[in-house]
Amino acid sequence: MLKKLFIYLAIACCNGAGDVLLKRGMDELGEIHLNNPAHIFSAFLNPWIVVGILFLAGFFYSYLTALSWADLTYVLPATAFGYVVTAFLSRFFLHEAVSPWRWAGVLLITGGVGLVARGPSLTERRDTNQLAAQKEQHELA
């Protein structure tokens, strides 16, 4: 249970924090103009963006780890929970205005995530269980 909770938090926090850090870095960098596209490469020199990319890499790693032992329909809501983290960070770190509608959206997503997180994480498959049982019997014999 603790492992599930930890991976859920890792997915949501890395996803949300990564996005916010990228936004902060891009704000410092200024607008990218089409007549000077090479300007975008200077983004990789900005510490906010570098840390943001590291967070997004962490998100992808924890997402793949979760998928290795949980159903897709169990893990997907966790990625949506990243929006909730983004809303909180936008409000308190980037000082953006978050409308009541957005907070309502945050509540709904949180409810949806809570609903799934309390259920089973992996579909039980009778065929694989049976195979394992057969193998065990075979080994015993």
Place this chain on the structure above:
Amino acid sequence: MSSLKLWIAIGMLVMASSAGDVMLSAAMKRIGDLEEIRAKKGLLAVVGHVVREKLFLLGLCCLIFSFFCLLTALSWGDASLVAPASASLTYICSAILAKFLLHENVDRRRWLSAALVCIGVILLVK
């Protein structure tokens, strides 16, 4: 006409990203628990296992394609329409694909959650 073009791009984006998610999920189930592999053989072995799985690479290609569809859709329409429309449709589409292709047990609890997340994502841009 231009709105039809936009919705085709959103449709392709949704299909590509759900297909990518389903492939990643199937690929990871084939590889097994990544944490266990990491504990036994280290992080490099995990990377080795993952990049050698063809289904993972195919899924990754789908996700990259969906990213370019997203950029295209964003250049044709407002971000306030494209982002929530594609994200919320992807949740529903992935749940449907997971049920029929991965044979996951998508019970009432998970459908309800997908619907709540969907409406929540739409509200986020209000």
